[in-house]
Amino acid sequence: MKAVWKEKTIKLMLFSMASTSILIVIGIFVFVGKEAGQFAIEPGLKELLGSRWIPVSFQKESFGLLPLITGSLLVTALATSLTIPFGVGAAVYISELARPTEREILKPFIEILAGIPSVVIGFFGLVVLVPLIKAGFKLSTGLTALAGAVLLALMAIPTVVSISEDAIRSVPASYKAASLALGASKIQTIWKVTVPAALPGIIAAIMLGIGRVIGETMAVMMVTGNAAVITASPFESVRTMTATIAAEMGEVAFGSIHYRALFCVGIVLLLATFVLNIIAQKVLKKYRMG
């Protein structure tokens, strides 16, 4: 009898630990939603549709989210287009072509890249990358969306490499053997057989990489110039949603309209990463089944 109780208690304890994260996610949604909801009452959600973000002004404050959303989208799209070729290329090389010694050197270095704090990457960007971009593209300043995208790609590549590598490696050897036996070369086998077979895993890896890119703050804040303008040019300055929250939350008056507007930015960001994660999970599941 006693042993049964003991087992039940332990089971309950473990269950509560496992469900804590669910509670936290729900708690965050409720809390952020509550603050943002007050913005919907006063001054109303219409304010968020504007194209100007001027939170501190002696004239008239504006809380239009459009420049922030387009800023985040531009930086994320650019970073993704840089991440995919580098990330997938590196994964293919490490899993299929690299000699064991090469792999022993490459893998730890890519993992170290994943562990560098984003402020350090941001500082590197400000001092090294920004002047390079300015000189390379003959711009008046290097504080551009492109600079932010390159740094974000640096941070997303390790995630993409390690997950895609797992996916590529778990392609059954019989597929490759069959392709080689039919007379295909090694490179043909990689591009026509191995990579397509691992595609769902690679797509999931890219999705998780994008998730990291959207949520990243510090490095972007240091190099994108943070001007809240709507633009599609990689050579213009942009202000991302994350940088806006990080820069303004510290000094904003508690309970003010500006404070609530920042929570609205948070909700948009939260929904974006939430949707991306769900898609990534779905794709990953499909790939595990196959």
Next chain:
Amino acid sequence: MNQKAKTYTGQTIFSTVTAFTALILICGCSRQDNVDGEQRFITIKGSDTMVHLVSNWAEDFMRRNPDIEVSVTGGGSGTGIAALLNGTTNICAASRKIKKKELDLALQKSIHANEIAVARDGIAVVLHPDNPVTELTLEQLSGIFTGRSLRWRDLGGNDEEIEVLSRESSSGTYVFFQEMVLKKQDYKQDAKLLPATSAIIQSVSTDKSSIGYVGLGYALAAKDKVKILAVKTDDKSPAVMPSDDTVKSGRYPIARPLYFYLNGEPKGTVKTFIDFCLSTEGQAVVTDTGYVAVR
């Protein structure tokens, strides 16, 4: 119904009296704690710009006088002055002069608002060292930062687009510059907002066409990386370089004194604290925090 209301009033009076008695008792007790009759606890409230400076003072002061506690809170100069008038703070830190309306209110409450300038805040405008422009008027600066002037050529510089750098909107310097130089207009929409003074110095030192503003202390420390601009109040007045002297004398226009306000002459522990702030060590803290000393 009437009866009920009466009881309610009775209860309210009763509880109020109880609360007051308790309050008096508590106050009495804490007074008795001070054996030598000296105050052990100082509160300073006011300007958000000054919070950093005042906390540094308070820390240094408490290290020297471990038996005295100094509590520092922000909230803005207006909040601080209101607290002084209500008697809820010993010292009010203010980055502006007390207004006529507030002085009248103080007189009504028979509070004599005593003003002591404790430091000065000066903002330097910085350019790339290769930029040929050396002086601008406040009007021209306002034009640059609000987006009316777009090219350096119109201001006597090269034929380049002006790259405007600003601090983030959460910074006290952002608001001060907006008030003093932009005359309360909005910054231009594509001004780049950088998260730290060091980022502005870094960018200005590499971008030839950029202009930014930083606290004077930081600008002087980075003198070999950036060019500090001389500022003219208007067309006729002479161009003034920001320095400790010109900020102190008030000749450099983008500067303001930072004040302490208190009720009457300082005495006791409050006097000790203010004397410390104005001492050589206290004024060294001012310079370290990035402001200009007054003594």
